[in-house]
Amino acid sequence: MHIVDVVPGSPAWHAWRRTGLGGSDAPALLGLSRHRTPARLLREKRGEPLPPIDDTLALARGRVLEPLARDRYRALFGVSLQPICCMHETERFLLASLDGWSEAERLPVEIKAPRRAEHREALAGRVPRSFLCQCVHVLLVTGAPLAHFVSLQPDGFAPRDQLAVVAVRADPRLVDELLLAERSFWRAVETGEPPPRPPRIDWSRARTEKVRAPFQTAGVSGRTSASAPSPPASPAPRRPRS
Secondary structure (H helix, E strand, O other), X not given: OEEEXXXXXXXXXXXXXXOOEOHHHHXXXXXXXXXXXXXXXXHHHOOOOOOOOOOHHHHHHHHHHHHHHHHHHHHHHOOOOEEEEEXXXXXXXXXXXXXXXXXXXXXXXXXXXXXXXXXHHHHXXXXXXXXXXXXXXXXXXXXXXXXXXXXXXXXXXXXXXXEEEEEEEOOHHHHHHHHHHHHHHHHHHHHOOOOOOOOOOOHHHOEEEEOOOOOOOOOOOOOOOOOOOOOOOOOOOOHHHO
C-alpha cells in the first residue's frame, strides 16, 4: 500500500475521498448501508449536489469515541495505533482512512461505536455485515493478512464488556469478490453508467474470532500470542520497503 499525506477531516481529505472508494463506501455499493444507496454513492463520486444525510449525531458520537477506543486498545494489548490514510499499491481508486495502524505489527484496525445489538455481535466474536465488508476492504487496500475490528459501546454494558475486539483474517475469495464489485462500481462512476447491481457475497465465509487480552502479535518484533493466534507478517506498508 501507499501512505497518503492527508489529514482526516480536512478539505484535502474530502477531496481525496472523491477520487476513489474508501472503506465506508463498501456498504453503500454493496447495498448494505442504512444511509446510502448505490445510486446515491454513484452521484457523490461524480460530484453531483445532494441533500445531506441525517446521520450527524452518529458520526459525531463516533468521532468522540474513536480516540477513546484507541486508548483502551493500547491499554489492553500494549499496541499503539495511529490513524493514517493510504491507497492500494496498484488499484489507485481503492482508498482507506485507517482508524488505526500499527507500524510495528503491520496491523490495520477498524473502530466503530455501534448500536447495542451490533456490539453484542462483536462480544460474541462476530462482525456485522456492514462493518465486515469495511474490514475486508481494509485488508484489500493494505494487503495485510489480518485486521482487528474494535467495537466500543460504553452505554448499557459492564466495564469489562464495553470494548470488544474481533480478528478478521483475509479470506482470498471474499477479497477477490469485493475487488471485482468495487472495480465494477468505479467503472460506472467513470463511464456515467447506472450503478451495477450489488453482488451476492457470502459473508458467512469470513474467518473471525474474538481477541482477548493480553494479546501480542508475531510481527516484526517476533513476539508470540498469549491468547490468540498470531497473524503472519504482512508486506511492508511503505514503498521504500516494498
